[in-house]
Amino acid sequence: MNSTVDESNVVYTKSLSLIEKTKTKIGQNIDQQFFATPSSEISLKILTNILNEISDPDVLKPVAPHSLYKFLIRLQDFVQDIELSTSAHIAWPIVAYWDNIWFSFLGKDNVHVFYSLTREHNYSISQYSQRLKLYLKNIMCQEDIDRIVCDDIYCLSLASIEDDNIPLYANIAHEFGHALFNNRRLQIETILIKHFATIIFSISNELKQDETVRLKIIKRIHHILLRLASELLSDLIGALFAGPAFYLSLYEMGWGGSKHLWSVKLSPNDENIRSHPGFNFRLGCIRNIIDMKDFFQNLRDEIKRLNMEHLYSALDFIDDIPEGTEEDRVKIHPELDKESQIIQPLLNKYLHEIKREYELFLKEYDEIIRREYAPIIEMTSVNPHNVAELMLRLDKKILPNIIPTPAEPLLGTPARFQDILVASSLYRFNLLLKQKSDSDEHITKSAFNSLSRVERLTMKAIEASFIQQNFKKWNNEG
Amino acid sequence: MSILNRKDIKNRMCEKDYSKKLLITPLLSEDQIGPASVDVRLGSSLVVPKKTYIESQDVTESELVQQVERRRYDRIRLKYHTKFVLHPNTLILGVTYEYISLPFNTFCTVASRSSWGRLGLVVATASVVQPGFRGCLTLELVNLSESPIVLYPGLLVGQLVFYDVQAKGSEEITYDGRYDCPTEAGLPQFFVSRESKVLDREMAFWRKGYNYLQENTDKKELSNCIE
Numbered sequence: 001m002n003s004t005v006d007e008s009n010v011v012y013t014k015s016l017s018l019i020e021k022t023k024t025k026i027g028q029n030i031d032q033q034f035f036a037t038p039s040s041e042i043s044l045k046i047l048t049n050i051l052n053e054i055s056d057p058d059v060l061k062p063v064a065p066h067s068l069y070k071f072l073i074r075l076q077d078f079v080q081d082i083e084l085s086t087s088a089h090i091a092w093p094i095v096a097y098w099d100n101i102w103f104s105f106l107g108k109d110n111v112h113v114f115y116s117l118t119r120e121h122n123y124s125i126s127q128y129s130q131r132l133k134l135y136l137k138n139i140m141c142q143e144d145i146d147r148i149v150c151d152d153i154y155c156l157s158l159a160s161i162e163d164d165n166i167p168l169y170a171n172i173a174h175e176f177g178h179a180l181f182n183n184r185r186l187q188i189e190t191i192l193i194k195h196f197a198t199i200i201f202s203i204s205n206e207l208k209q210d211e212t213v214r215l216k217i218i219k220r221i222h223h224i225l226l227r228l229a230s231e232l233l234s235d236l237i238g239a240l241f242a243g244p245a246f247y248l249s250l251y252e253m254g255w256g257g258s259k260h261l262w263s264v265k266l267s268p269n270d271e272n273i274r275s276h277p278g279f280n281f282r283l284g285c286i287r288n289i290i291d292m293k294d295f296f297q298n299l300r301d302e303i304k305r306l307n308m309e310h311l312y313s314a315l316d317f318i319d320d321i322p323e324g325t326e327e328d329r330v331k332i333h334p335e336l337d338k339e340s341q342i343i344q345p346l347l348n349k350y351l352h353e354i355k356r357e358y359e360l361f362l363k364e365y366d367e368i369i370r371r372e373y374a375p376i377i378e379m380t381s382v383n384p385h386n387v388a389e390l391m392l393r394l395d396k397k398i399l400p401n402i403i404p405t406p407a408e409p410l411l412g413t414p415a416r417f418q419d420i421l422v423a424s425s426l427y428r429f430n431l432l433l434k435q436k437s438d439s440d441e442h443i444t445k446s447a448f449n450s451l452s453r454v455e456r457l458t459m460k461a462i463e464a465s466f467i468q469q470n471f472k473k474w475n476n477e478g
Numbered sequence: 479m480s481i482l483n484r485k486d487i488k489n490r491m492c493e494k495d496y497s498k499k500l501l502i503t504p505l506l507s508e509d510q511i512g513p514a515s516v517d518v519r520l521g522s523s524l525v526v527p528k529k530t531y532i533e534s535q536d537v538t539e540s541e542l543v544q545q546v547e548r549r550r551y552d553r554i555r556l557k558y559h560t561k562f563v564l565h566p567n568t569l570i571l572g573v574t575y576e577y578i579s580l581p582f583n584t585f586c587t588v589a590s591r592s593s594w595g596r597l598g599l600v601v602a603t604a605s606v607v608q609p610g611f612r613g614c615l616t617l618e619l620v621n622l623s624e625s626p627i628v629l630y631p632g633l634l635v636g637q638l639v640f641y642d643v644q645a646k647g648s649e650e651i652t653y654d655g656r657y658d659c660p661t662e663a664g665l666p667q668f669f670v671s672r673e674s675k676v677l678d679r680e681m682a683f684w685r686k687g688y689n690y691l692q693e694n695t696d697k698k699e700l701s702n703c704i705e
Contacts, residue, residue, distance in 0.1 A: 088554075399661075457661065
């Protein structure tokens with residue numbers, strides 16, 4: 001008996017069922033009341049509109065069933081990002097603060113961000129709406145896509161493995177930097193070309209391949225340099241918006257790897273090339289941006305005033321963090337990519353010049369950011385007096401949420417987020433140093449207990465202070 | 479032991495040395511300090527027990543207690559300006575918005591504010607706070623009325639009454655209990671070990687005694703059958 005298998009029909013029916021399944025999943029699993037920030041609602045609305053639109057037989061007709069099926073499978077990741085953006089996974093007091101910064105920074109251009117989780121031990125930001133648009137191209141016309149996905153949305157993923165490690169939340173500022181880079185790519189590229197023209201020219205002269213291959217290699221090097229610049233520019237934003245807390249969180253993110261390695265991961269699509277500068281170079285750049293020496297000297301004076309000299313150990317440790325970059329080297333993956341063998345030695349040969357140009361680029365862009373975003377930088381500046389007072393409170397196992405003021409002995413002044421974050425980061429390092437010197441046989445338990453205490457006190461302080469400031473504002477207005 | 483009045487409370491709150499300071503932070507308004515008490519607010523962290531299929535709650539079975547915790551409770555972090563409906567005859571655990579630090583010479587009790595009490599809302603059943611305690615207070619919220627009660631984080635629901643501990647040598651009193659600077663609604667911690675405390679071992683003793691009795695009864699019954 002002959003049978004004709006029409007796979008298209010099978011896939012089409014399965015896709016229709018998947019549309020309904022996804023709609024039901026959204027309805028049952030996502031409780032909008034618990035979204036950490038309002039932008040999750042905008043993203044969810046877009047997904048719901050897409051599902052409604054593709055349920056319409058008139059829209060579906062011209063779509064190849066396999067394309068529709070593939071899109072729906074990919075859509076599940078987008079749904080999961082929103083599922084993980086509720087206060088069950090994301091600490092709303094922390095992202096509420098960053099959301100205010102985001103609004104002043106990029107929100108006015110109608111660019112939104114929502115916060116989700118990743119299982120990687122890393123923070124990342126992705127162009128949520130852009131990725132959606134890209135996948136939708138296979139099943140919808142551009143006009144419909146632009147009508148449905150009209151907002152520019154980013155998804156900022158926090159490392160779930162460290163979701164209680166509050167000081168690492170300073171990395172959020174770094175991720176904002178990537179969004180800025182995307183928004184201003186043309187302007188930044190122009191500045192970079194000015195800095196790197198000589199180096200690119202020298203590298204080009206060393207290439208003996210035919211013209212086509214030579215141009216391809218130069219194009220790839222251009223993308224590598226662009227990606228490295230994106231990381232360094234994001235560090236600049238991290239340093240300006242989160243100060244020493246960002247320095248410490250970046251230092252911690254570098255644990256477990258080489259501090260001298262400049263890593264590059266090639267991809268057949270140059271836009272997907274990933275590259276990261278060496279950690280020591282990055283830390284050195286941050287020190288130059290935020291004048292750590294001056295800040296720590298003032299902090300030492302404040303700590304001395306409070307008779308808390310035992311808290312110097314964290315400051316001494318940070319002073320001694322090695323930042324030498326003489327051993328820096330570039331490593332390019334995958335080694336099987338035959339151009340990696342050509343690009344790697346060239347970048348290593350010119351690494352010294354490349355580093356010098358990046359330092360100049362950062363200096364130039366630092367001035368631009370300080371000029372354009374002066375109010376945010378003023379708002380996020382860290383006060384050594386406040387940080388010392390908050391470290392004292394942490395040392396006494398007290399919520400670091402108030403700066404004592406003689407004028408208001410009972411209520412005090414609510415501490416600012418950035419001061420809490422820096423005090424917590426520094427105090428946490430003090431504990432890490434203390435645990436090392438302890439000979440307690442239960443060191444794992446005591447390390448966990450003391451670190452988790454600082455984390456929960458920090459989290460609660462941020463919540464208490466956020467509400468106190470809002471209440472004060474409302475009270476003064478009323 | 480005497481109850482502290484407003485003046486005493488303020489004096490202890492204005493103390494500069496943190497080890498001697500009565501700390502209730504943050505106070506959103508000085509009006510929270512009454513003639514002989516301080517009003518406290520509901521925080522954002524809740525633990526909500528759920529209907530479950532576990533047999534019973536035997537707190538002497540340490541492993542079982544930890545295993546069933548996830549089956550018995552939902553943890554919720556409410557955003558402010560979001561309501562929570564507490565249905566009749568329901569117990570949930572809440573937490574104070576304020577963080578408390580009691581000096582060695584101060585003892586404290588927690589109670590419902592009278593207006594809420596008249597609605598049928600009880601905020602604390604285990605109401606004693608020892609000198610030296612630091613942390614947010616877990617509230618046991620029960621709706622004893624016939625109608626649901628709507629709660630919002632930030633509402634003033636409870637009040638703290640402070641007592642002066644005058645006994646000699648009270649400077650040496652330090653709290654080393656199971657609850658180390660809690661900031662969220664906390665589940666009972668029967669099995670957190672404490673130095674110089676025997677309660678945990680005592681639980682095991684009572685449990686072991688029960689098992690021993692059962693084991694011997696079974697053996698006796700078994701030997702009777704063989705005979």
